[in-house]
Amino acid sequence: MSKRRSGQARRQSQVAVGSAVLSALIAGGIAVPAAADPPVGSKITAIPDAGLRPQADGLPTLPFGSLSQPRTQPLTAQAALLAQYSAAELELSVLGARRSDLYQAYTNTVVAKAMADYAWRAKADTLRTAKEAAEAAAVAEYQAAVKAPPHLGESLGELGRLIPRTAATPETEAVLHDLATAQQEERQAYTVLTTAITAEQQASTAYSAVEKEFKRKETAFLELKRRLAELQSEADRLREIQEQNLGSAYSPxxxxxxxxxxxxxxxxxxxxxxxxxxxxxxxxxxxxxxxxxxxxxxxxxxxxxxxxxxxxxxxxxxxxxxxxxxxxxxxxxxxxxxxxxxxxxxxxxxxxxxxxxxxxxxxxxxxxxxxxxxxxxxxxxxxxxxxxxAPNLPSPTQTARPSPTRTTSPSPTVGASPSSSSSPSAPASPSPSSSPSPEPDESPEAPAAESPKASPSPSPTPAVTPAG
Incomplete structure (x- = not known):
């Protein structure tokens, strides 16, 4: 409670201070600047200048065209036909769903009409039976009243109507009540049957109209499908030709x-x-x-x-x-x-x-x-x-180039050593023939001639042997 009272006192003090400040301002003559409102009684002689407004010089433009003319990519014949095919397929599916609903409604009306017809026929049979009972009761009552022999009513024919009737008995009243009830129920059943027949005719008309429209749309859709298949087969044929010609410019x-x-x-x-x-x-x-x-x-x-x-x-x-x-x-x-x-x-x-x-x-x-x-x-x-x-890196080619230079530089020394070791006839032939100057010329030629023969001959042999 003390906190609440202290808060209320603080708010009251703030309100009092604000009122005092406002009173001091008013008393000090502080008012709204004169330029904010026109003097009382002054006349307006001109419309205030609101500055220049931008003038429309056409449709607003975007970086890639105008709003009314958006940039579109030209469609190919197959793409345009595919768009038509998709739209026709969607429309046909919606129409097909509508047709299914109407067919279901038509089927329901057919069933309702059959049930109404069955009920009406049952009520008509009941009415027929009630009429026969009422006629029999009337004849029996009349015969009892006039004490006439049996089957008098049948023999009298139209004259029987002239004979005065007596008061109806309880049995006769019951039969007449049943007859009236049967007549009312038969009329009601016939009304239901008539309504069911009308509903069945309306449902049949609606379904027939949608069925006719569906068949027309389906024919157009199948035509689009056929044309699209022709374009697709043509595209496949061209692609097939391109693939068949792959070997002409193909690199394995x-x-x-x-x-x-x-x-x-x-x-x-x-x-x-x-x-x-x-x-x-x-x-x-x-x-x-x-x-x-x-x-x-x-x-x-x-x-x-x-x-x-x-x-x-x-x-x-x-x-x-x-x-x-x-x-x-x-x-x-x-x-x-x-x-x-x-x-x-x-x-x-x-x-x-x-x-x-x-x-x-x-x-x-x-x-x-x-x-x-x-x-x-x-x-x-x-x-x-x-x-x-894959020989696509330059580094192996640079390392491969100095390698043959290293092998060729020591080749004279290597060629001299095997020639002397392998065949003793080789050093004997150059010594008596001439000076030792042609000897180094012939010695490097012999290994140079042997080296290419030795290099290709073993290379195909290991390549064929492991694969075979």
């Missing part, structure tokens, strides 16, 4: 991960590309028709390497040199399997070309051709011939 010496395909792998690639256009035939290995593994077999056979015959056996035979999908080089074998975890389910093989393409013999009715391949679709990949370092 593409590098990946610092490596380049070996010479014999490149030779296999060029052979496979040279077979493009030849038909697929199961079990054939060329030279006129191929299946997928037969093309791989013939391609590497042209480079002096023998593979297994079937695709899964080709994987099994090269499984020691599996390669990652992201390190593929031209000449690598790519395999496709039913189960990516089981190599025994491999059913197709192709040869990688680089840049996401491969050459293969696809299927019956197709031909040997290059094709685009997705890395995610490849299940297994192997390398037949070991890759080589």
């Amino acid at each position: 010496g593409k590098s990946n991960a610092g490596l380049v395909a070996a010479a014999r792998a490149q030779q296999a690639v060029m052979f496979a590309l040279s077979q493009r256009g030849k038909p697929y035939r199961w079990g054939d290995e060329g030279p006129n028709t191929y299946d997928c593994s037969g093309l791989m077999l013939a391609s590497y056979k042209s480079a002096g390497i023998t593979l297994n015959r079937v695709a899964k056996d080709q994987y099994y035979g090269t499984r020691a040199k599996t390669v990652s999908k992201y390190a593929l080089l031209p000449g690598d074998l790519v395999f496709f399997a039913t189960d990516p975890n089981d190599w025994r389910t491999i059913h197709h093989v192709g040869m990688y070309l680089g840049d996401g393409k491969m050459v293969h013999a696809p299927r019956t009715g197709d031909v040997v051709r290059p094709a685009t391949v997705s890395l995610s679709s490849i299940d297994f990949a192997t390398r037949v011939v070991d890759a080589l370092p």
Whole structure:
């Protein structure tokens, strides 16, 4: 309570101080400047100058065009047709949903009409029975009143109406009550049936109109689909021609991960590309028709390497040199399997070309051709011939150039020592022939002539022997 009272006292003191300050200002003659308000009674002779306003000189412009004319990229014929196709597909789907709703409503009205018709027929049968009971009761009552023999009412015919009636009995009243009830229920059931028939006709008319519109839109949509398929097939044909002509300007010496395909792998690639256009035939290995593994077999056979015959056996035979999908080089074998975890389910093989393409013999009715391949679709990949370092760095070439100079400079001393050690006839021949000056000229020529013969002769031998 003390805190609350102290707070109230503080606020009251602040209000009092503020009032005192305001009173002092008013008493001191402090007023609003005269320029803020015009003098009382003065006349306005001119409109105050508000400054210059910007004049519109056209549409506001943006860095890349105006608001009314946005820049658009020109559409190709296929893109424009695809836009029409998408719009027609959306419209047809909406109209199809509307048609389904109307058909369901029409079906419901048909069911409701059938139920109303059944109910009305039941009520009509009840009314018929009530009428027969009422007629029988009236005849019986009349016969009892006039004490006439049975079937008198049937014999009297129209004269029976002239005979005066007596007071109705309770039984007759009950029958008449049932008749009136049956008549009322029959009229109600007939009204329900009439309403159901009208609703069914309206639903049928609405559904028929939407069905007619849907068929018209569907016909136009199918025409767009056909035209789009034609353009797509034409684009595929042009792409196919480009891929078929890949071998004319193709270089299999593409590098990946610092490596380049070996010479014999490149030779296999060029052979496979040279077979493009030849038909697929199961079990054939060329030279006129191929299946997928037969093309791989013939391609590497042209480079002096023998593979297994079937695709899964080709994987099994090269499984020691599996390669990652992201390190593929031209000449690598790519395999496709039913189960990516089981190599025994491999059913197709192709040869990688680089840049996401491969050459293969696809299927019956197709031909040997290059094709685009997705890395995610490849299940297994192997390398037949070991890759080589890519010669794209200048440092190895600089180190290779001084190496032959070092070998050639000591060659005279090295050439003299083996010539003397290997054949004693060589030093004997120059000594009697002439002075020792031609001896160093002939000695370096002999090793120089032998060195190129020795270098190429062993090089092809180790290259052929391990691959074979």
